[in-house]
Amino acid sequence: MKHLLVDKYSGPNIKFNVKDVLFGGNEKVFISGPCSVESYEQMDELAYQLSNIGVNMLRGGAFKPRTSPYDFQGLKQEGIKILKSISEKYNMPVVTEIMDIRDLEILLPNIDMLQIGSRNMYNYSLLKEVGKLDVPVLLKRGMSATIQEWMYAAEYIMSEGNEKIVLCERGIRTFETYTRNTLDINAVAVVKNKFRLPIIVDPSHGTGLREIVHSMSLASIAAGADGLIIESHINPDLAISDARQTVDVETVHRIIKSVEKMGW
Ligand code: PEP
Ligand code: MN
Numbered sequence: 001m002k003h004l005l006v007d008k009y010s011g012p013n014i015k016f017n018v019k020d021v022l023f024g025g026n027e028k029v030f031i032s033g034p035c036s037v038e039s040y041e042q043m044d045e046l047a048y049q050l051s052n053i054g055v056n057m058l059r060g061g062a063f064k065p066r067t068s069p070y071d072f073q074g075l076k077q078e079g080i081k082i083l084k085s086i087s088e089k090y091n092m093p094v095v096t097e098i099m100d101i102r103d104l105e106i107l108l109p110n111i112d113m114l115q116i117g118s119r120n121m122y123n124y125s126l127l128k129e130v131g132k133l134d135v136p137v138l139l140k141r142g143m144s145a146t147i148q149e150w151m152y153a154a155e156y157i158m159s160e161g162n163e164k165i166v167l168c169e170r171g172i173r174t175f176e177t178y179t180r181n182t183l184d185i186n187a188v189a190v191v192k193n194k195f196r197l198p199i200i201v202d203p204s205h206g207t208g209l210r211e212i213v214h215s216m217s218l219a220s221i222a223a224g225a226d227g228l229i230i231e232s233h234i235n236p237d238l239a240i241s242d243a244r245q246t247v248d249v250e251t252v253h254r255i256i257k258s259v260e261k262m263g264w
Pocket of ligand 2: 035036205231241242
């Protein structure tokens with residue numbers, strides 16, 4: 001049987017750079033930032049602080065996939081411009097979500113990595129389109145996707161030629177409702193064992209609860225994750241979206257120090 005491109009048997013493990021941040025190497029990658037880009041001042045202050053504690057890359061949504069159409073939908077083009085200038089000011093690459101192929105025109109010149117969100121993991125035309133580009137992709141797991149479905153989503157991108165993919169486990173829907181999602185640590189170990197792609201974990205969406213983001217970060221690293229993507233804010237309670245799972249900079253700093261102590 002022909003192996004899939006994502007399978008370990010198809011070639012060496014995939015490593016790639018986003019500017020000077022290496023995914024799939026020996027160093028863990030730390031990505032942090034707000035759920036949504038809210039203003040220039042918010043991103044400026046946060047990026048300044050994050051750049052001083054060892055965070056490698058910034059995150060921030062400008063095109064937001066919100067459950068309610070009446071909730072804040074993101075600053076869109078203006079948010080992308082903010083990300084670009086903050087990225088240059090602090091020399092930190094940025095990742096942001098793409099929801100619509102038509103937004104590539106504004107995204108490509110301004111950002112360093114495209115995030116395919118959980119809701120779009122099954123959007124095969126979007127996957128094929130980013131597969132034709134030479135831009136790194138952060139592919140989140142669909143909230144009810146099996147590991148196999150998720151790997152096929154990555155295969156859609158890879159089979160078009162783009163191998164710069166980092167997988168992101170962000171929790172799945174189960175019968176449990178105490179936490180927003182159930183972070184599937186098994187999936188991290190499975191991916192490290194069977195597949196070629198690097199994988200990071202999003203303990204923010206994976207739990208929905210800021211008080212357990214630290215411990216689940218460590219569990220993720222223990223399972224072999226290549227890095228973490230954590231929602232943070234200068235004033236987490238005031239975050240426009242996902243405040244309940246958003247941590248402050250001090251917490252991100254403590255997580256980074258704990259990971260370093262683990263000796264990975
Ligand atoms: C996000 O990263 O802000 C986001 C919307 O994530 P997900 O697609 O995992 O829900
Ligand atoms: Mn969010």
